[in-house]
Amino acid sequence: AQTVTQSQPEMSVQEAETVTLSCTYDTSESDYYLFWYKQPPSRQMILVIRQEAYKQQNATENRFSVNFQKAAKSFSLKISDSQLGDAAMYFCAYRRVMNRDDKIIFGKGTRLHILP
Amino acid sequence: EPEVTQTPSHQVTQMGQEVILRCVPISNHLYFYWYRQILGQKVEFLVSFYNNEISEKSEIFDDQFSVERPDGSNFTLKIRSTKLEDSAMYFCASRKDRTNTEAFFGQGTRLTVV
Numbered sequence: 001a002q003t004v005t006q007s008q009p010e011m012s013v014q015e016a017e018t019v020t021l022s023c024t025y026d027t028s029e030s031d032y033y034l035f036w037y038k039q040p041p042s043r044q045m046i047l048v049i050r051q052e053a054y055k056q057q058n059a060t061e062n063r064f065s066v067n068f069q070k071a072a073k074s075f076s077l078k079i080s081d082s083q084l085g086d087a088a089m090y091f092c093a094y095r096r097v098m099n100r101d102d103k104i105i106f107g108k109g110t111r112l113h114i115l116p
Numbered sequence: 117e118p119e120v121t122q123t124p125s126h127q128v129t130q131m132g133q134e135v136i137l138r139c140v141p142i143s144n145h146l147y148f149y150w151y152r153q154i155l156g157q158k159v160e161f162l163v164s165f166y167n168n169e170i171s172e173k174s175e176i177f178d179d180q181f182s183v184e185r186p187d188g189s190n191f192t193l194k195i196r197s198t199k200l201e202d203s204a205m206y207f208c209a210s211r212k213d214r215t216n217t218e219a220f221f222g223q224g225t226r227l228t229v230v
């Protein structure tokens with residue numbers, strides 16, 4: 001069974017600094033998708049960034065980028081120039097490609113605090 | 117921008133009562149999901165739905181739960197006889213088609229069972 005592990009329950013970063021959130025996963029599949037979701041206090045789940053496993057190039061979205069290490073099954077999220085609005089719970093997530101409607105498997109989350 | 121809409125945002129119910137949580141997925145989406153997040157814990161998959169039938173369900177999704185797409189737009193989750201441990205945030209999500217990677221989530225319904 002696929003699993004997603006986030007080993008950092010909480011992290012803090014000074015505003016304008018850079019922070020990296022860690023995620024590892026376990027799967028026997030060769031093709032899959034990985035995601036980072038943000039959950040602010042409003043509790044809505046917002047997609048931050050996604051990575052297709054067959055792509056070697058790391059995904060980037062403005063201040064957000066990932067370090068995808070397929071062999072190590074590692075998928076970390078880097079947030080540059082941290083802003084107060086980045087304070088939220090961040091979930092790493094996995095989805096298989098093979099089945100048409102496969103579920104998303106979430107990690108336990110990392111709560112990110114931004115220090116002014 | 118199209119979005120997934122859930123109602124109500126907060127529902128309080130007595131133990132043993134039936135509740136129906138409602139979702140309006142994005143209109144041209146074909147795959148629908150319910151997830152649950154107990155306070156302070158991770159988001160857990162409940163059920164997926166495609167072509168008017170359940171595709172997959174988790175161990176959590178027992179006989180007390182059911183889903184329905186009654187009118188081609190709404191997607192509902194019914195809990196027949198609520199228990200205290202059903203208190204959680206319930207998220208609906210939809211995905212467009214087989215090739216599309218991204219699932220869009222609604223804002224969630226907070227269910228409190230008292």
